[in-house]
Amino acid sequence: MGWISWIILGLISGFIASKLVNHTGAGILMDILIGIVGAIVGGYLGTRLGLGGLEGLSLWSVLLSVLGAVIVLLIYRAVASRA
Secondary structure: OOHHHHHHHHHHHHHHHHHHHHOOOOOHHHHHHHHHHHHHHHHHHHHHOOOOOOOOOOHHHHHHHHHHHHHHHHHHHHHHHHO
C-alpha cells in the first residue's frame, strides 16, 4: 500500500474506532494517527492468527484496522485513567 492509502485507511478506521470507543471523533489528524497505528496492530494480529493481513483498501483491511484501533484506544484509556 502507498502512503495515501495508509492515510485514507487510517482516517476511516480511526474515525470509526473513535466513534465506537469515545462516542465522538478525535479530530482528523488524531483519527488518522489512531487509524494507522490500529492498522499496524490489526494487521499484525490478523497475520499471527492466520486470518491474513492488510491487503490494500479492502473491507477486510478496514475491519482489521478498526479492530486494531479499538484495541489501541482501549489501552490508551486504561493507561490515561491511571495517571
